[in-house]
Amino acid sequence: MALVLRPIAPADAPAAGRICHSAFKAIAEQHNFPPDFPDPDTAIGLMRQLSGNPGCYGVVAEQDGRVVGSNFIDERAPIIGLGPITVDPAAQNQGVGAALMTHMLDRAARNGAPGVRLLQSGYHTRSLSLYTKLGFAVREPIANLQGPPLALTVPGCIVRAATAADAASCDRLCRAVHGHDRSGDLRKAVAGGAASVVERHGRITGYTTAIAFFGHAVAETNDDLKALIGAAPVFGGPGFLLPSRNTELFRWCLQHDLRVVQPLTLMTVGLYNEPAGAYLPSILF
Numbered sequence: 508m509a510l511v512l513r514p515i516a517p518a519d520a521p522a523a524g525r526i527c528h529s530a531f532k533a534i535a536e537q538h539n540f541p542p543d544f545p546d547p548d549t550a551i552g553l554m555r556q557l558s559g560n561p562g563c564y565g566v567v568a569e570q571d572g573r574v575v576g577s578n579f580i581d582e583r584a585p586i587i588g589l590g591p592i593t594v595d596p597a598a599q600n601q602g603v604g605a606a607l608m609t610h611m612l613d614r615a616a617r618n619g620a621p622g623v624r625l626l627q628s629g630y631h632t633r634s635l636s637l638y639t640k641l642g643f644a645v646r647e648p649i650a651n652l653q654g655p656p657l658a659l660t661v662p663g664c665i666v667r668a669a670t671a672a673d674a675a676s677c678d679r680l681c682r683a684v685h686g687h688d689r690s691g692d693l694r695k696a697v698a699g700g701a702a703s704v705v706e707r708h709g710r711i712t713g714y715t716t717a718i719a720f721f722g723h724a725v726a727e728t729n730d731d732l733k734a735l736i737g738a739a740p741v742f743g744g745p746g747f748l749l750p751s752r753n754t755e756l757f758r759w760c761l762q763h764d765l766r767v768v769q770p771l772t773l774m775t776v777g778l779y780n781e782p783a784g785a786y787l788p789s790i791l792f
């Protein structure tokens with residue numbers, strides 16, 4: 508059956524969202540993990556949001572005029588964020604995923620992007636193999652953490668809502684830690700009232716777009732991240748993502764009754780700077 512790839516349109520959101528929900532649910536249930544999306548409507552909502560976002564590029568795969576999968580990239584930052592990629596469980600293991608991935612990698616290369624990053628479900632052998640074959644390298648084991656809000660403060664750290672005036676300092680911090688900024692995502696979170704900064708001695712030493720599955724955080728030290736995590740009213744979605752090699756912060760979270768929901772793997776192709784500070788990655792960007 509000929510496979511056709513074309514840019515996603517908002518009208519594709521219901522079909523792509525149903526597949527996104529069922530593909531993640533099927534693989535999660537096979538391994539006794541909770542699904543990433545609680546119901547089809549949540550996944551359809553995300554497809555709608557991504558397909559209408561001018562900073563993102565989405566594509567659907569069609570077989571005989573029927574949508575069988577989709578994939579997205581965020582092109583707002585120099586390092587491209589990839590995902591979610593999903594293929595209809597009935598059409599998996601036939602090369603659709605490889606076609607959806609190759610399409611995005613070709614586009615990133617054509618546009619001169621220095622690198623692409625993604626978060627891989629750590630228990631999924633197929634995606635791990637597929638991404639590795641396509642050039643991605645394993646960079647970091649990640650723990651997805653969830654639990655009740657900690658409602659605590661860290662001495663010397665003041666957490667407050669981020670404003671547009673903070674954005675340049677946050678970008679500088681992100682560049683110092685990651686070698687690139689995530690200004691598009693940051694500015695959207697500031698405008699939506701979701702972003703926070705942490706200050707020590709009147710200086711911004713960390714920020715987060717949200718301590719959540721879809722949020723990222725960057726900080727000078729683990730104490731700054733603890734202050735941001737401690738002030739979060741909720742850990743959005745299935746919870747936030749923590750590099751598990753950051754043993755001190757990981758152990759602190761566990762000592763504060765947070766639980767590991769699932770393992771993930773940060774994978775990249777192209778430019779990757781070993782982070783020079785504390786950080787929490789986002790599932791997408």
Ligand SMILES: CC(C)(COP(=O)(O)OP(=O)(O)OC[C@H]1O[C@@H](n2cnc3c(N)ncnc32)[C@H](O)[C@@H]1OP(=O)(O)O)[C@@H](O)C(=O)NCCC(=O)NCCS
Nearest residue numbers: 530593594599600601602603604605627628632633634636
């Ligand atoms: C991950 C996903 C998008 C891949 O799509 P797909 O169409 O099934 O993948 P493809 O058939 O193109 O490629 C799978 C490749 O992995 C290989 N593979 C599968 N299981 C493997 C294993 N255990 N060890 C080694 N290789 C394996 C296959 O042989 C194939 O490679 P080949 O074409 O060179 O033979 C799809 O399975 C999916 O939607 N999964 C659920 C949602 C999900 O996990 N999304 C990704 C989140 S990180």
